[in-house]
Amino acid sequence: MIKRYLEIKNGDRVYYQNKQGQTHSGKAVLYGPAGWVIKCAHGAQVVGEHENYVGHKPAKRSKI
Numbered sequence: 001m002i003k004r005y006l007e008i009k010n011g012d013r014v015y016y017q018n019k020q021g022q023t024h025s026g027k028a029v030l031y032g033p034a035g036w037v038i039k040c041a042h043g044a045q046v047v048g049e050h051e052n053y054v055g056h057k058p059a060k061r062s063k064i
Contacts, residue, residue, distance in 0.1 A: 011059035
């Protein structure tokens with residue numbers, strides 16, 4: 001799971017669990033010292049170094 005966490009790139013859809021165990025998702029916008037900052041409908045959330053990471057889906061990137 002740690003390997004998959006390290007594959008996250010800016011713009012990817014990231015799935016994470018909150019303290020209640022509910023799974024949410026958002027867009028990865030910034031990587032900082034605490035982990036990825038995720039832009040969600042309910043506000044920003046930090047996915048810390050894989051503790052609450054569930055998975056991610058790579059963003060569609062244009063091939064130039």
